[in-house]
Amino acid sequence: MTTTLPTRAQxxxxxxxxxxxxxxxxxxxFRNYVxxxxxxxxxxxxxxxxxxxxxxxxxxxxxxxxVARRQGAIDAMYRSERLVVEKTSRPSGYNVYRE
Amino acid sequence: xxxxxxxxxxVGRQAVxxxxxxxxxxxxxxxxxxxxxxxxxxxxxxxxxxxxxxxxPASSCLLRxxxxxxxxxxxxxxxxxxKVRGMASVTGAANEGEKKPTRPIYLDAQATTPLxxxxxxxxxxxxxxxxxxxxxxxxxxGWETEAKVEEAREHIATLIGASDSKEIIFTSGATESNNxxxxxxxxxxxxxxxxxxxxxVITTQTxxxxxxxxxxxxxxxxxxxxxxLPVGTNGLVDLAQLDATLAANPHTVLVSIMAxxxxxxxxxxxxxxxxxxxxxxxxxxxxxxxxxxxxxxxxNAMHIDLLSVSGHKLYGPRGVGALFVRRRxxxxxxxxxxxxxxxxxLRSGTVPAGLVVGFGEAARVAKAEMAYDHARISQLxxxxxxxxxxxxxxxxxxxxxxxxxxxxxxxxFAYVEGESLLMALKDIALSSGSACTSASLEPSYVLRAIGxxxxxxxxxxxxxxxxxxxxxxxxxVIDRVVDRVTRLxxxxxxxxxxxxxxxxxxxxxxxx
Numbered sequence: 001m002t003t004t005l006p007t008r009a010q011x012x013x014x015x016x017x018x019x020x021x022x023x024x025x026x027x028x029x030f031r032n033y034v035x036x037x038x039x040x041x042x043x044x045x046x047x048x049x050x051x052x053x054x055x056x057x058x059x060x061x062x063x064x065x066x067v068a069r070r071q072g073a074i075d076a077m078y079r080s081e082r083l084v085v086e087k088t089s090r091p092s093g094y095n096v097y098r099e
Numbered sequence: 100x101x102x103x104x105x106x107x108x109x110v111g112r113q114a115v116x117x118x119x120x121x122x123x124x125x126x127x128x129x130x131x132x133x134x135x136x137x138x139x140x141x142x143x144x145x146x147x148x149x150x151x152x153x154x155x156p157a158s159s160c161l162l163r164x165x166x167x168x169x170x171x172x173x174x175x176x177x178x179x180x181x182k183v184r185g186m187a188s189v190t191g192a193a194n195e196g197e198k199k200p201t202r203p204i205y206l207d208a209q210a211t212t213p214l215x216x217x218x219x220x221x222x223x224x225x226x227x228x229x230x231x232x233x234x235x236x237x238x239x240x241g242w243e244t245e246a247k248v249e250e251a252r253e254h255i256a257t258l259i260g261a262s263d264s265k266e267i268i269f270t271s272g273a274t275e276s277n278n279x280x281x282x283x284x285x286x287x288x289x290x291x292x293x294x295x296x297x298x299x300v301i302t303t304q305t306x307x308x309x310x311x312x313x314x315x316x317x318x319x320x321x322x323x324x325x326x327x328l329p330v331g332t333n334g335l336v337d338l339a340q341l342d343a344t345l346a347a348n349p350h351t352v353l354v355s356i357m358a359x360x361x362x363x364x365x366x367x368x369x370x371x372x373x374x375x376x377x378x379x380x381x382x383x384x385x386x387x388x389x390x391x392x393x394x395x396x397x398x399n400a401m402h403i404d405l406l407s408v409s410g411h412k413l414y415g416p417r418g419v420g421a422l423f424v425r426r427r428x429x430x431x432x433x434x435x436x437x438x439x440x441x442x443x444x445l446r447s448g449t450v451p452a453g454l455v456v457g458f459g460e461a462a463r464v465a466k467a468e469m470a471y472d473h474a475r476i477s478q479l480x481x482x483x484x485x486x487x488x489x490x491x492x493x494x495x496x497x498x499x500x501x502x503x504x505x506x507x508x509x510x511x512f513a514y515v516e517g518e519s520l521l522m523a524l525k526d527i528a529l530s531s532g533s534a535c536t537s538a539s540l541e542p543s544y545v546l547r548a549i550g551x552x553x554x555x556x557x558x559x560x561x562x563x564x565x566x567x568x569x570x571x572x573x574x575x576v577i578d579r580v581v582d583r584v585t586r587l588x589x590x591x592x593x594x595x596x597x598x599x600x601x602x603x604x605x606x607x608x609x610x611x
Binding site: 025028032033034037040067070072074075080082085 | 471566
């Protein structure tokens with residue numbers, strides 16, 4: 001576990017990487033969840049002032065990124081039919097900010 | 100050319116299926132797919148090979164199939180290409196212009212939940228290279244697996260507030276946990292000693308089938324007396340009645356009341372029940388399969404002595420569960436499964452390390468995400484109920500609207516038959532109750548127990564919202580449900596009468 005305090009640029013880079021990793025998922029629900037969870041977590045942690053808590057949140061985000069990258073790759077290998085609510089033509093260009 | 104060849108191979112395969120099952124099915128199906136002009140020829144050549152296949156050993160099957168294929172392709176299937184296409188569109192097979200098949204959206208989170216990607220990530224090493232037996236004490240493979248299993252046990256203990264991870268026993272699921280708890284306690288404290296009075300068990304009428312059935316078995320064996328408490332119209336147990344039952348039965352050893360009902364989602368007052376059980380010095384077992392990871396549970400604060408958990412209801416793998424067995428004051432029980440003495444001797448058999456580690460990770464994630472998930476699921480639940488009731492009248496919500504888990508919404512649509520509504524909603528994976536009762540046409544015993552009449556019980560649908568449900572899915576469900584219920588009601592003569600202001604209860608139906 002790293003306890004280093006992230007710079008603003010590092011935090012933003014992590015956020016962007018999480019959103020990118022979300023787009024890998026072929027499963028509609030997972031794809032949306034990973035992006036939504038990242039957005040909500042970054043929004044909630046925006047006002048964190050305690051440096052230990054900020055470092056912990058950053059470390060947690062890095063761990064989640066590792067999981068999302070690995071599982072996104074696996075998920076992309078085992079595709080299912082599209083869900084009835086899926087409108088867009090699969091991952092690329094999906095607007096993660098919609099929800 | 101290539102396409103036709105592919106078709107011929109398929110015909111050959113179908114013939115094999117038909118031959119193996121010993122039915123002429125493969126041949127008949129071919130006839131449908133291939134069109135009339137082909138039927139006679141292919142049927143005769145195939146039935147020949149089908150007949151001979153039946154009496155031949157497996158090794159020569161292969162040879163025969165390839166013969167069948169070649170004979171078909173040589174008999175000019177290629178020429179029939181246009182016909183094959185044409186027939187396919189008539190029989191509804193996939194064609195170029197048609198829409199791609201889609202999957203229904205999942206809204207049955209009480210039946211089971213999808214595996215969280217974080218859980219699969221934790222499980223994969225154990226499914227690939229970390230395959231040691233956690234009970235092996237002589238090598239690294241065993242040690243590393245054991246360490247992971249113990250870590251998982253710790254996560255589950257933390258999630259339910261247990262003070263010691265040794266109080267967690269891994270089982271195959273909540274059904275086994277419930278069986279072990281109820282039969283185990285009753286048998287241990289009654290036992291074969293005929294001088295002891297027969298133990299008494301208290302449960303409710305709305306419990307899961309596995310709790311009710313375990314109690315029935317105890318009664319049939321003569322091992323225990325059982326009281327099935329009724330519940331109020333809101334689905335909650337009456338504490339005064341429980342108190343009176345406990346006072347009237349001094350030989351009570353166990354009270355088993357579920358935390359969250361799987362059909363109507365009501366949350367029982369666990370802390371109050373626990374306090375009552377402590378007062379009468381009776382063990383309190385709760386089936387918390389639908390509750391753990393979704394609402395806050397603390398076995399110490401709620402005085403719970405035994406608690407059943409299921410892995411696959413909290414985004415973990417199917418096939419694993421746990422039973423919390425309190426150590427102080429000690430709960431003793433007779434194991435259902437005897438053997439190598441794993442899991443404190445209460446559940447012998449090698450612990451399925453991969454499943455257990457997934458379960459542990461699911462518990463860790465559930466603890467970390469509980470507030471977030473609960474807030475979001477409440478929001479989606481309110482949106483669903485609000486969206487449906489704003490556009491449809493005569494919708495009844497079953498179960499207490501306040502003391503409830505928002506992820507389980509049970510609605511009755513009056514004057515619509517539940518099963519036909521489910522059929523009309525084939526783009527949504529829903530059920531009319533628990534998975535076991537939805538197969539039969541009997542109305543749910545849970546809805547009966549809360550005093551719902553037959554019509555209401557028959558017209559109920561359970562919506563199970565989970566961690567991965569999206570706003571789009573909820574909006575889709577609202578639109579579909581409103582549309583289909585309206586259409587079904589328009590067809591219903593009962594609905595027409597209701598619109599005309601006739602009270603259906605006042606009608607005397609003629610007997611046939």
